[in-house]
Amino acid sequence: MPDRPTRIDLIRNIERALRDESLQRQMGKAMPASRKARADAAAELPEWESLRSAAAEIKDHVLANLESYLGQLESQVRALGGVVHWASDAAEARVIITDLARSRGVRRIVKSKSMTTEEIFLNPALESAGASVVETDLGEYVVQLAGERPSHLIAPVVHKPTGEISDLFVKKLGVPRYERPEDLARVAREVLRAEFLAAEMGITGVNFAIAETGTLVIVENEGNARLTTARPRIHVAVMGIEKVLPRLADLSVFLRILARSGTGQRSSVYVSLLTGRRRVGETDGPEELHLVILDNGRRRLLADPDLRGALRCIRCGACQNECPVYQHAGGHAYGSVYAGPIGAVLTPAYEGLEQARDLPFASTLCRACADVCPVKIDLPGMLVELRARAVRTGLAPRRDRMLVGAWTFFTRSPARFVLAGSLGRLAQRLLARGGKIERLPYPLSGWTAHRTAPLLASRPFRKRWKPPQEGPQ
Numbered sequence: 001m002p003d004r005p006t007r008i009d010l011i012r013n014i015e016r017a018l019r020d021e022s023l024q025r026q027m028g029k030a031m032p033a034s035r036k037a038r039a040d041a042a043a044e045l046p047e048w049e050s051l052r053s054a055a056a057e058i059k060d061h062v063l064a065n066l067e068s069y070l071g072q073l074e075s076q077v078r079a080l081g082g083v084v085h086w087a088s089d090a091a092e093a094r095v096i097i098t099d100l101a102r103s104r105g106v107r108r109i110v111k112s113k114s115m116t117t118e119e120i121f122l123n124p125a126l127e128s129a130g131a132s133v134v135e136t137d138l139g140e141y142v143v144q145l146a147g148e149r150p151s152h153l154i155a156p157v158v159h160k161p162t163g164e165i166s167d168l169f170v171k172k173l174g175v176p177r178y179e180r181p182e183d184l185a186r187v188a189r190e191v192l193r194a195e196f197l198a199a200e201m202g203i204t205g206v207n208f209a210i211a212e213t214g215t216l217v218i219v220e221n222e223g224n225a226r227l228t229t230a231r232p233r234i235h236v237a238v239m240g241i242e243k244v245l246p247r248l249a250d251l252s253v254f255l256r257i258l259a260r261s262g263t264g265q266r267s268s269v270y271v272s273l274l275t276g277r278r279r280v281g282e283t284d285g286p287e288e289l290h291l292v293i294l295d296n297g298r299r300r301l302l303a304d305p306d307l308r309g310a311l312r313c314i315r316c317g318a319c320q321n322e323c324p325v326y327q328h329a330g331g332h333a334y335g336s337v338y339a340g341p342i343g344a345v346l347t348p349a350y351e352g353l354e355q356a357r358d359l360p361f362a363s364t365l366c367r368a369c370a371d372v373c374p375v376k377i378d379l380p381g382m383l384v385e386l387r388a389r390a391v392r393t394g395l396a397p398r399r400d401r402m403l404v405g406a407w408t409f410f411t412r413s414p415a416r417f418v419l420a421g422s423l424g425r426l427a428q429r430l431l432a433r434g435g436k437i438e439r440l441p442y443p444l445s446g447w448t449a450h451r452t453a454p455l456l457a458s459r460p461f462r463k464r465w466k467p468p469q470e471g472p473q
């Protein structure tokens with residue numbers, strides 16, 4: 001299982017994404033609509049900024065007292081008849097869940113969308129253990145049929161135009177070609193209904209887990225999570241350690257910001273509060289409830305004062321929609337389950353900066369991500385910090401190190417700065433054609449790969465500038 005993927009080749013992935021006309025058209029259509037929906041939904045609430053501050057404060061409080069709230073959550077879930085499993089990493093989480101499936105003779109599993117189970121590569125492990133696993137969120141079902149991974153935190157199939165999904169359904173399900181999204185949804189619903197009825201185990205993520213009551217909160221729009229948790233006899237919920245909230249009352253803050261930030265909805269269609277397994281006399285709900293609480297690099301992140309704020313993330317996807325790099329590159333270019341600005345922080349933190357050394361550089365640092373983040377994560381600050389670490393540890397690209405080294409050398413003394421200007425003006429006499437430079441030599445060639453370079457002024461500013469004369473007092 002690829003817990004430690006080979007180095008993510010971001011540049012090659014982005015170049016491929018930019019050449020993909022279908023992807024560019026699709027992202028160009030989907031992203032502006034998502035951004036507008038979020039902005040409109042946020043503007044409706046005069047208290048939006050205070051909600052963001054309250055959410056950030058609650059999350060920081062949780063992170064400062066994490067072990068105590070996790071202990072409380074464990075006690076409450078156990079008191080309600082659930083079983084709590086602790087997984088230190090992805091491999092351990094997979095073993096826990098596959099052992100559960102094997103020991104109970106589970107052959108058919110339905111899943112509702114969960115980025116945490118994507119993070120631990122759960123599906124292939126379950127399939128190797130002999131179980132069939134079917135994703136039941138429509139977008140996630142499509143990416144599963146296509147043999148892909150989600151490209152967005154809340155819209156897993158945002159990269160795929162409807163026409164491609166129509167073709168996929170014809171090929172994989174043998175149905176006539178439907179063009180309208182509602183017809184495609186109907187086809188998926190018919191297939192998935194049989195899966196819900198036959199499944200012995202349902203696997204979900206967890207949006208929030210309430211320490212005070214042991215309640216697991218799942219937010220969704222399609223009702224598939226509700227069926228996944230209510231119908232099969234075993235429910236396995238998988239959450240990162242950071243998903244815990246102290247009290248049920250805290251939930252109201254997060255429910256108000258999550259849907260508005262993610263999809264621009266005032267509220268998600270379904271909010272399920274699951275408190276314990278099925279009780280005597282109840283007609284639905286699982287006979288067995290298992291909660292898998294995953295570390296997988298999170299405690300390491302918690303111990304990092306510069307990056308621990310990333311654990312506030314509620315996976316709304318707003319920073320992805322807003323990021324100019326994500327808008328063009330799409331989620332798959334990031335080579336990891338977490339894409340966009342939050343992915344550029346989480347992937348190096350979870351998988352190691354060496355594997356994901358280019359990701360922190362995939363940002364213009366325009367701060368749009370920080371402006372929309374509902375829990376006020378300083379994503380640009382974290383990206384700069386990760387860049388600094390990449391430079392300090394020799395992981396930054398050689399070309400960048402050469403350029404920054406040269407810049408540092410020439411800007412450290414006025415004489416060298418003047419010399420650099422003179423050399424530059426000399427060089428551009430050879431390189432400029434028609435008032436612009438079309439091609440620069442290495443290590444500057446990246447600049448002119450997609451645009452022309454500006455010319456240096458023939459007379460530098462300091463020669464033209466006259467200091468103001470002192471006037472009479």
Ligand code: SF4
Pocket residue numbers: 153261312313314315316317318319320342369372373374375376377
């Ligand atoms: S970092 Fe903020 S904006 Fe991005 S997904 Fe997480 S909560 Fe949403």
